[in-house]
Amino acid sequence: MRTHPFSRSAARSLIVAACALTCLAAEAATIKIQSRDPAGFGFNDTTPATPVGGNPGTTVGEQRMFVYRHVADIWEKNLDSNVEIVVSAGWEALTCTANSATLGSAGAWNIWHDFPGGKPGTWYPQALANKLAGTNLSAGQPDDGTGYGNVDIKTQFNINLGKPDCLAGNGFYLGVDGNAGGQVNFAATLLHELGHGLGFSVVSVSTSSGARLNAAGTAFVQTGGLPSYWEEFMYDNTAKKSWLNMTSPERRASAINPMQLAWTGKNAVAGAAMLAPLRQFKATSPTGPLPTMDYNVSPFGKLPQLGGFGVLANIVTQAGELGPGCSPFDTANAVAVRGKVPIISRGGCTFALKVKNAQDAGAVAVILANNVAGALVPGGADPSVTIPSIGVTQAEGALLKEAVTNAVKYGSRSKPGSVSAILMNDPVRKAGADLAGRPLLYTPNPLIGGSSVSHWDVTAFPNLLMEPSINADLTLELVPPKDLTLPLFKDIGW
Missing domain, CATH: 3.50.30.30 (Glucose Oxidase; domain 1)
Structure with missing residues (x-):
């Protein structure tokens, strides 16, 4: 099973008057990939490899980076932003057993509230906040000692996948043609994880308690915290409330209310007509x-x-x-x-x-x-x-x-x-939608930390990119009739 920790988020706020930069015409996004792998490891692995599935790389490291760049290009073509999106990318030894493994994870490394172009008193991930503000909000701030303290997104993938003690025999497929067979499709996995870092995540709410992150970004609090940019689009059919209007205990209950938490954004609701x-x-x-x-x-x-x-x-x-x-x-x-x-x-x-x-x-x-x-x-x-x-x-x-x-x-x-x-x-009724045709978010009981709420529900069919599992029938498409990812991104401001 794949898990998605919401990442360490360096909370920031920027309270200034709107500047002329917010009025610039939007253009296709640019994604910069910064590898943090040492020599001979991860993206720098010099082990010889045979080109496969449209990937011309001749070493394991080259093939990994080719897929990363290929997927980044897909996101660039689907998003508009005047501000470069910077991603820190690396390979690490993640949780494994012979029969299961954490494939990878990604999240916004910096989050912001009260900046030009954003909804006041609301937390946003940095890539989206930068797009709305029209400027890089972390420019000039001191690094936190990691070497990637100012990046928008941090990603990591499992270096041991496929080894005998790590989902034995099921390593990453490094082609980009979708023919992964019994292997794990790295391109689809990466497309999914970058989706989380770019904004497919509730970000600043603890799903286990329903508590919100305080304005200082230092603690989750039962009252007085700031809402996430997602909350106005999250509607619980049992409570008949959006998360924006719930108490912490109500949000906690909603996060484990199976097949009852719907996304109400108009673009994703319209796109849900694609569901079977x-x-x-x-x-x-x-x-x-x-x-x-x-x-x-x-x-x-x-x-x-x-x-x-x-x-x-x-x-x-x-x-x-x-x-x-x-x-x-x-x-x-x-x-x-x-x-x-x-x-x-x-x-x-x-x-x-x-x-x-x-x-x-x-x-x-x-x-x-x-x-x-x-x-x-x-x-x-x-x-x-x-x-x-x-x-x-x-x-x-x-x-x-x-x-x-x-x-x-x-x-x-x-x-x-x-x-x-x-x-x-x-x-x-549609598979993966409520009676009103609104797509459902994933809310299993018991809660699955890192997966609950920040994915589409597993009942969606055809399978969607942002479900909690990488299904074999996924394509690298982000729009209907193949997928609902981009419609949700339009709802949140991309």
Whole structure:
């Protein structure tokens, strides 16, 4: 899983009269990349490499920098600013295990309030603040001792990715053609992380407490802090308030209110028309129909066909396995799922491995149930998986399992009662949007530090660049009908 810390933010304010610079005509942005890697490391790695996927570099370091420049060029073409955007870029040893890893992170290194062109009493990330002010707000301020104290954005990516103890075998793909296969697409990952540094982030609100950063930039406070530039566009459908008008406890509750926090900016709302119809299914048991449920499709295997899904069956967890479905099915489990659709809970191993084991046992499809509150969008890749699979919430998974267990007593000994389901599309709602068609922000419960609130919700389909995971179907587009990133940027002032 990728994590996104909101970065160290050197808080600044600038209270002066608007100057003539704010009236200059906007032009395409310019992004300057400053590598902080030492010789022979990161961007300076001289290990020979074969050109790949449109990347002509002949060393690992050259290829990394080529992708970085390629992605910076994409942002330059999509943004307007008269002020150069400076990014500090480096490779570091980030959190890793054999099965998971932090891919990278980025954030605004300086943030500002009360500057010409900005909304008074509101925090902004430096790149956007500079654009609105028409001048570099950190020009002339002393460096903080890091060597990059005046930059707009600081980024770091995992130097160990793909090694045996760091998401083994799944390193960064350094091509720019999107053909990453089972590797992690560095171009898409970098495009995403630079998006955070440029402004796709709540920046100055602690999502764990709802507290705002004080005007001095020294502490999060329950009352009296300054709002983030994002807050006026964040509307909680349960509280029926924007974050701008909430108390700290209300913002804290909203940050863990799954699929209820909507973005109200007019550009992103208009762009949300690109989202596909919400996918749903209706399950029926011998005692009657179950409530209609939402689902999300796995990126591996074939897509499930609307209009029929087969029979649901429960799986008995095998003794000693890491998690449900994580080991090849024994004889009893194989008999139970053959020709049917097992419900398998999240946990213990990858979604693709669970589905592959079920496929090998004869299952025709798999329903993956979350093990925490909120929607489940299964990730991963395995070209050997050919059956469809979908993700449902923890509550829906429990409801289905209970229905399957209760259905057995109906019917005959040779043919016990069963549960079946039919897939369909909601004719009104969009995947990843609320009932009003406004795109949803990511608010799982429990909170995921660094990811909650500052991403689009995982239920969006097609998948969006600024979701909390780098999905295999992403392009490097920022606008509809491929993506909603640039419409949100227009909402916040870019």
